[in-house]
Amino acid sequence: MMSFSSLFGSYYPVDSSIHNMSVTIKLLNFFLFILVMIGSVSLQLHLFILAVLILQIIESKVPFRFFFNMFYGFRYLYILMVFMFASLGLNLELTIVYLLKFVLIIEYLALLVHTTSLSEFDYGIYKVLNPINFLNFNISYISLVIGNVFRFIPALITTENRVLKCQASRGIDYVHSGVVGKYYAVIYSLKNSLRLTIKRMKEINNLAKLRMYSVKQRRTNFRTGRFNFYSLMLLAFHLLFLYGYILEVNLL
């Protein structure tokens, strides 16, 4: 649990072509990917996306076991899904497609999180939302809020881990206690972890403002990945996914 909580949602710092890609393209690719995932039920298209995702994982230089651990962590859910689809009368191909869809989404998210730092996310979200600036929306504020949403779960897990340890030294041990003890441990740790994480998020917001992050002005710029060959190639692949989906639903 400890290693999972300390690694979940964390950026894996390594110099790879995926890390150095433009964050705007990464988010745009993710948007296209989700669009295809929502609509498509073609097994061929899902297998093609899987192949591209595996290539991206290899290229990212993030150890493959992180992705495998993520996949393995949901093993009971796959069994439950298979039973659920069988009871709904879905055929084998559709069952495989829906399972693949789930695996692809979690692995894509893992890849995105391992290769993009949170400050880059903020910047990327700002850039992606920038075109709707003309509607007089407060884009800086919206991107700060979305960035906080991304930060919240990893921060909560880290805090939860810390609080559980501290509680254990004063009598509430989740690992070694019975049902009632576990209930107290969860209730107390959740209450405190949420309170501390919200406090932490407020501090992060204040720090962002202190570092000249103004919600009223243009987002402060900083070094980020560039629009390079890989950005172009992967964008082309994602457009290809979209094209495949369009062909699938006969939109042309």
Place this chain on the structure above:
Amino acid sequence: MEIEFDNVSLLANRKTYAEKLLLDEVSFKLSSGGKYAFLGNSGAGKTAISQLINGIMKPTKGKVSIGSFVNDGTNIKNVNNLRFDVGVVYKNKDEMFFNKKVKSELEFAIKFFKYKTNKKSIRIVDALKIVGLSEDYLNKNVDDLSLSDAKKIGIASVLVYNPKVIILDEPSLYLNYREKKELIRILNFINEKYNKTIIILSRDVNFIYEFNCNIFVLDNGKIVLAGDNKLFYDELKLGKYNISSPDIVKFSNLVRSKYNKNFRYYKDVKDLVKGVCNDVL
């Protein structure tokens, strides 16, 4: 309560990119009622020692004996009894406190260790008095406490259940000189009057020097030096591990090297001023 580390190694975040050897074949023995300090820079393995003693972490190799309890990587029997005997004061008040009010914070361990006492309120007030705080603090909000008071409440919240060993993680962090002196007075009082073993994990050489205890210097998970305050006299030796000597020792070394070879090492600033006045005037 004796504590013994026998060839203990601890590997954190195993088989991940964050894998780190926190302790590397560490062995030492702490006797009951003593005063000890583990000195080292950030990441040297100080906190790992407290978590192994408290049974929160399990050693990858070796064995930790805490009185009749053994932490050797297998499940510790009656782990709550071990934690009842070993109180830990964490460095950060956000980690230490779980409740809004000081009163519920002090009652926390009594409640969850199922400590049987019909004098709960008396124990709480007594714990506050030991750390030099009045009953008025009971209704205060923990978020409103000053850092110094938060440290004292942290110690009081451990003292209420009367553990045999008290571990303090970075106790002098964020405190000014006067507050540090006050903390040393409290810790000495607890050690001498109630015979508690005090273990300090810190990187503050000035604080440890004035606390005057047995010292273990940690570097990259290994104990590299051990001894008493005389350890600090050799600035070069400490410098090898990126640890500087206390300011009083530096001053004494300077005087000894330039003016007077027989200049004494004083135990604190007050003692130093007194000594210098006696020597000069």
